[in-house]
Each structure stands twice: as structure tokens, then as C-alpha cells.
Amino acid sequence: MTEPIFHIDRSDILDGSIEEVRVRMRDLAAFAEEREPQLIAYHFYVDESESTMSVIAVHPDTASMELHLEIGGPKFRGFGPFIRMRSIDLYGRPSPAVVNQLRQKAEMLGGAPVTVHTIEAGFSHLNG
Template identity: 70%
Template sequence: MAEPIFYVDHSDIREDRLADVQRGMRDLAAFVEAHEPQLIAYHFYVDERESTMTVVAVHPDPASMELHLELGGPKFRAFGELIRMRSIDVYGRPGPVVTDRLRQKAEMLGGGTVTLHTLQAGFSRLAPVT
């Protein structure tokens, strides 16, 4: 069984663009929910100062993340004028194709860093315990 991949990114919301970002978040979340049934979780957050957007996603495997980047590419570009990406952190092993695409995404959205974190210990309970 492939280990899950946890994705977290942080972006600065550009001045006076919060409402646009919120509309974009709802649109993208609805699109992903409709087109990517394999995704375990996909959430957008805005900090209390309403200046930072955070995206948290849980993929079951690298193929899920690759599909997400392929399908979401055009939608991600729409955020280019709304945010400046600061960082992408990936927990797990996405593979070289996904890593390259994440670096391209970060560059397109403002030049943020991409950091990969390798699992050292732990476990996941992704299905309910019965």
C-alpha cells in the first residue's frame, strides 16, 4: 500500500483581493470534489488577519497528486493575480514528476519554496475504525 501524501501550501492574499480569493476557493473546492473522488481531503483556510490562505490536501498516493495537478492547472493559474505563494510543503514521497510540477506551480504563483519531508515514523488511520 502506498503511503498517503499530505500537502500544505501558504500564500499571501494580495491587497483587496480577499473576496476574489474566497470565490476562487469555493469554485476550486467544488471542482475538485466533483472530478477527483480519490482525494481524501481538500481544504482552504484563511488566517484571522485575512491575509494568508492555506491549502491542506491529503492524497492516497502519488498518482492522485499527479492527477490533481493535471486537472487543476488551469484553475490554479486563475489565482495568479490574487495571491503570492510563499511555500509548499509535501509530507510523503510524491515522485519526481509531481515534484517538478509543484516547483512550476510555485513559480507561476509567486516563486514560493517547495520542501519535501520524508516519513520517519508513524501511522495513518484513513478509514474509520470499526
């Protein structure tokens, strides 16, 4: 059985950049929805003070995440002038390629740590 990958990242939104970040969030979400039908969920959130952006993605497997990182790379780079990445957390068993790609993304967007959390117990009802 393949295991889903849950991806959560958090970034500080640089002063005066909230509107540009919103435009880029909407563009990236539409881009992913059009090109990645396998994605289970892909959401952007902004906190009440409009100073932090969070991204939550649920991939059905590590291959989905590899594809996302491959085709989304140019879009991720576009956020560079507007955010400073704080953290990337992965839940599941991502491939070494995914972890390496995320470390490169984190370095490009501010040097955030990438942490992998492996499941110990639980279940998902993702298919029904």
C-alpha cells in the first residue's frame, strides 16, 4: 500500500508583500489543480495578522510530490522576493529525492529546516 505524504510549510510574508503573495498563491493553486489531478488537497492559508503564509498539501504518494516539485519549481522561485520560509514539515515516507528537492527549495526561500515525521499509528479515510 502506498502511503500519503502530508506537506506543511510556513513562511513569513515580508512587509508590504501581502497582495503580491495572494496573487502568487492563487496562481500556483490554479496551476497545480490544472496539472496535478492526483493531488488530494493543496491549500494556502494566511494568518490573521497577514504576516504568515502556510501551505498544506496532501499527496497520494511520494511520486506525486516529486512531480509537484518538478513542475512547480519556477512558480516557487517567484515567491522569493516576498517571503522568508520558516519551516517545512513532511509527514509520511517521502523519497530521498523529495527530501533533497525540499531542502533546495527551503534554501532558496530563506534556509528553513526540513523535518520528516514518520507515522507510528493511525489511519486515513482518503478514498471514501
